Amino acid sequence: MYEKEKDLISTFLDGGMSRRSLIRRLGALGLTAASAGTLHNMMATRALAADFDWKKHSGKSIKLLLNKHPYTDAMIANLDTFKQLTGMDVSYDVFPEDVYFDKVTAALSSGSTEYDAFMTGAYMTWTYGPAGWIVDHNEWLNDPEKTNPHYNWSDMLEGVRKSCAWNGIPGGKLGSDDAKQWCIPWGYEQNNLTYNKAMFDKAGVAVPTNMDELIEAAAKVQAGNDGIYGIGVRGSRSWATIHPGFLSAYANFGEMDLTNDNGKLSAAMNTDGSKAFHAKWVKMIQESGASDWSTHTWYQVGTDLGAGKSGMIFDADILGYFMNGGDNAMAGQLAYAPFAANPDAKGPTPNIWIWSLAMSKFSKDLDATWYFMQWASGPEHALFGARKMDFVDPVRNTVWQDEMFQEKLNKSYPGYVDMYKTSAPGASIKFTPQPLFFDLTTEWAAMLQRMVAKEIPVDEGLDQLADSMNGQLSEAGLR
Amino acid sequence: MDHRSALERILRAIALTAIVVFFMFPIFWIVLMSLQTNETILRSPPSMSFVPTLKNYAAIISGELDSNAGTMSIHFMNNLLNSILLSVFSVALALLLGVPAAYAFARHKFRGSEDIAFTLLSFRFAPPLLVLLPLTLYFQALGLANTYLGLVWVYQLICLPLILWIVRGYFEDISPDIEHAYRIAGHGWFATFRKIALPLAGPGIAAAGLLAFIFAWNNFVFALVLASADKQPVTVGALAFVTASGIQYGQIAAAIVMSIAPTLLLALWAQRYLVEGLSLGAVKG
């Protein structure tokens, strides 16, 4: 039964046919979209199963440590597919982001065998990798016995894939030939502008295209609308304040966090260019930032935008995506724009955050865990998440090319795809990989807070920060 | 007897009102908030007129929360259960260990007794992280990581010194003569302890137990460092709540109300014991 239908779906799954023509042709065979869906799932499982023994670890169970995130929701929603496919069982602990990374550190530093795999960002692997808490995933990626033939590792966006690979040498280039693949990209985000179109129109503000215009636009939109502030950026005393909009704009001026002189690292945030940029950024927050900016994490930045309390945000594009949907007061009223802070820059240079998956070195069964890893980061789940859930931004080329996904974005999130495409070429991690990443960024954020509060002039603050960083780098033998 | 002037009485009334307002207002306001929708909470200026709703509580009890990133499930009731389990078992263990020790310290001035007693009390005052941070590295090897047993053990740091010192004070206040008389009548040591000493110190033990329960319930840092998601109590769970993405403010408030309600009700029910326990027995003559 259903032989013709199965053939059609196979063709579709192999990429030989668009979804629309699939549904049209299935319709011609008298199949409804709903039963086509069931058939599709069945076939997807079967397609995955071809040429690879997915049942090899049947009966085993693994445990995951997860952050509360839409990606996590998408994965959990699809988890039964994995269980059916492999016969394995998966359990998990989910923590909110505020305490999540502390939990990861606690689990890994104690050598806990409880968790087999966990969510992480690339920055964190700069600690976890050298500490010996995670594995080099190349060992599994390059083993055809362990990785299914449809996994298609090269389908992963190259910049993103490489950003998760580091040779472990402080200051070493990400994605170098001797790099270890510390984590597997899952979903990522670029930092751009998401703005409230109605508010911009009301205040007669044009979409800013550089830093000076951004400061001006933020002030104007704040003045032209009642009870809002101009621009939302993060400000809590944390690494997370540095990495989104702030570092993206900073890097656009060619400024760096550290310089690397033959393996000797030195602080670089007290150059003239950096001081000029900091002065502008600080002024922007003082004039048009949230009054409780210094406690803002991505969550408050997003919530305020979604609730119509701020005119725009310079933060993760996916945050703008989420705030434009659901039951947010401003759903459907947000618009997107790529942003290059430097008028002389060729294009935007967003620093990126990559939610990734990594296997714990203390897992009792890495081979079985790898089955989960390759499924969760595989093409089928990525497609499922992108189409049916909020799994943006996907890290796979094929997903970006998927018609159904593009359709969904263009329909409900106009301008998103264009913004993404404009900023993608310049997108990468702009930090220098080194083990003191968190010391550096936390102190940087604390200094930003002091400068915004006018406790210390920008020049003096940056000199102090650089001194302190250099001291710590020396103490750690990195300078 | 009452030689106070009218002015003084008025001033006194004003002062008492101000005190009650200052100390009760936050609780009052959070309860109000928990009965509102996001819409009425966000009204400016704030207003007292709204139609109370129990939706926030329903959402928390069912664990299905509406957020701006879709529905999410949070096992808050599980956190509540953890709080109950951890507090009850910690206090039970602390009573089992602490009451006999307190009796020993009160009745027998043995060599080193003061030193041991002080050592035990000093645990109460040591910085908890000093112990907790190395413990994270040990618990794994001991197989105590992420177990109720491990947490209950660590909770002894709060409960045991408290019980030891309060109960000791009560035992010391009871004249040993009654016990001597009972012993001379031919009863064994244990019978004397059980039939005479324990009942006489009963109120003190109850007060100490209640206080220990409340301190255990209110503890934050132990569980923050040592507990995983399925073992964490409400204090840690509620923090997670506030920071989780896009949760409605009314639901946060409802979660806080549900987290503090047990200790507040307990306090209302047993306030006399608590006040006695809190005075540490120090002021009893």
Add this chain to the structure above:
Amino acid sequence: MSVQADMPVLRRSSRLSRTLLPYLLSLPALLVCIGILIPFVTAIYYSLQRYRMSQPWNRGMNWGENYLNFFTDPGFWNTLKVSLVYAGLTVGIELVLGLAIALLLQRRSRVNNFVSIMLLMPLMTAPALAALMFKLMTNPNFGILSYFMQLLGFHDFRWASSPNTALLTVILVDVWVYTPFIMILLLAGLRSLPTQPFEAAALDGVPRFEQFWRITLPMLSPYILTAALFRLLDSIQQFDIIYAMTQGGPGNRLMVFQVEAYLNFFQSTNVGRSAALLMILWAITYALSNVFVKNWLRLRERAKGGA
């Protein structure tokens, strides 16, 4: 069964019990706590090491270097300063406020009893949750305290988000939670004072204000000292309120010992520095707790003697 025959046995066993029994009774409690001493020793060991978890190859004994570094480390002096200021201000305010309230409630009456029961409520609220409550109350969008400040003409009062008012905000939470504790201790003290000196003073026509300074305060001072020391020990180790409110920010304004040590451990994975910080804090609290216990024992002796 003959009672006579049993007597020697009882006597022998009671002599044995007199020496061994107390140890047997206190041993389990001690054992449970001893287990906790092991991590303490480990902490001393870590504090003498260069130990960052992200650089395992660099790990090794550096003896007192972590401590010596503190002398030239502005971050450490800031931590010490913030911790002491926090402890000093909270205890100071709570003492004055607690004493005032205790004096108001001194007479037993229905109203006074009701008020003192109400005052138990904040004390029964978990400090971390109290911080969350105040966080909601100071939210600039809908927080009631922010609204009050606007009514008072402070349109830009930023509470915990501004370095100028962050300390004030966390102190407010601390005062809200812990003033009742001091109040309860002092109230118990006040009510246990002998009445004769006051009656005599009243007969001599000593004004009530002077009675307070010359009789009440001196007689109450042991209780005040006990309450102050007890709170000081807790306050200098504050973690819950500050962590839940700002995690030590803005800037380094609220970076007290335990918050800094926590962040050092979990975020910078700098175990050596974290342990050294906690050892310093422990030294401070140990000294304070010695004073406290001595004072407490003296107070008890006196209370018993006076009875």
